[in-house]
Amino acid sequence: MVDVLYTYMAVSVSIWDNFKILCIIMEMRTQITELWYFFIANLKASYFGAFLLSIFLLTEIVTPPFISRYDFIFLCAVGFQLIMLLFKFERFREFSVIIIFHILATGMELFKTNPSIGSWTYPAVSGAVFVLLSVPLFSGFLYSAVGSYISRAFKFLKLSYDNFPPYYHLWILSVLIYVNFFTHHFFYDIRLFLFAYIFVVFWKTKVNFQVYLKERSMSFLLTATLTALFVWIAENIGTFTKIWLYPSQAISWHLVSLEKIGSWFLLLILSFALVSIIYRDRLN
Numbered sequence: 001m002v003d004v005l006y007t008y009m010a011v012s013v014s015i016w017d018n019f020k021i022l023c024i025i026m027e028m029r030t031q032i033t034e035l036w037y038f039f040i041a042n043l044k045a046s047y048f049g050a051f052l053l054s055i056f057l058l059t060e061i062v063t064p065p066f067i068s069r070y071d072f073i074f075l076c077a078v079g080f081q082l083i084m085l086l087f088k089f090e091r092f093r094e095f096s097v098i099i100i101f102h103i104l105a106t107g108m109e110l111f112k113t114n115p116s117i118g119s120w121t122y123p124a125v126s127g128a129v130f131v132l133l134s135v136p137l138f139s140g141f142l143y144s145a146v147g148s149y150i151s152r153a154f155k156f157l158k159l160s161y162d163n164f165p166p167y168y169h170l171w172i173l174s175v176l177i178y179v180n181f182f183t184h185h186f187f188y189d190i191r192l193f194l195f196a197y198i199f200v201v202f203w204k205t206k207v208n209f210q211v212y213l214k215e216r217s218m219s220f221l222l223t224a225t226l227t228a229l230f231v232w233i234a235e236n237i238g239t240f241t242k243i244w245l246y247p248s249q250a251i252s253w254h255l256v257s258l259e260k261i262g263s264w265f266l267l268l269i270l271s272f273a274l275v276s277i278i279y280r281d282r283l284n
Contacts, residue, residue: 030212030213034211037211037212038212040211041153042157045149045156046149048141048145049149051077052077052145053234055072055073055077059072069128070127070128070136070138073138075130077141090151094148097151097274098151101144101146101270101274102141102143104143104178105140105143106135106139108178108182109135109139110135114133117185119246120244120246120247121134121245121247121250122135122136123242123244149227151278151279154275157210158209158211159207159279160284161205161208162205162206163205163206164205164283164284165205167276167283169201170272173194173197173273174269174270174274177266177267191266195262198221198269199221202221203221227268228261228262228268229261232258235260239253
């Protein structure tokens, strides 16, 4: 009788252990599936940026015939943007906001690439036709790709926000960030103040997203930091393919300074402000 009882208990424990293992496997499978959906959603949101990076890499390997590299990139970017509009991958109001960002970015590019400032250069600009002074016109699309990603993320990741600060803070920050990109060359650089301001007003803000079964949330500050990191990685691809170069990269290429992650973080706040015009109702 005792042997039978021990056998029964052993079988019960074995079944229970197998059940727990099965539950763990199913949970891991769910998490892996969700991670995959998260990756795909982000990939879909960043299709414009991914397209531009692919063109950078392609033109690094293959020289476009009968046209300069920068003009080829510009025409590809314009064509891609038109296709997105024609096939309604992008709505006109989203396109309008991105155009505003494009204009603001081009203004900053004109200033930053001025020989008296020389923050970065476009080494092949002299051979291009679609150029405004020292800036190839495709450069505005680099920033537009960031705005496009944020706009697409609202759709593909079903973004919403909790504990979002009063809306005017976002615009005060955006104006100060944009102005500081110019004025820090002549006056005091207030970026440390801007980082502190952002931390104070956004430290409670949560980003809600859903790509699979459950809605998840993440700190707004962490989300912006991780996004800035990925933009920095993309920037390294841009400089590696010599689309643009920083002064320290003129002789030999090296990774872009990690300090640029902070600059991209600030620029993302500005981008977010512009895109938020469309998705104001998602900011609670």
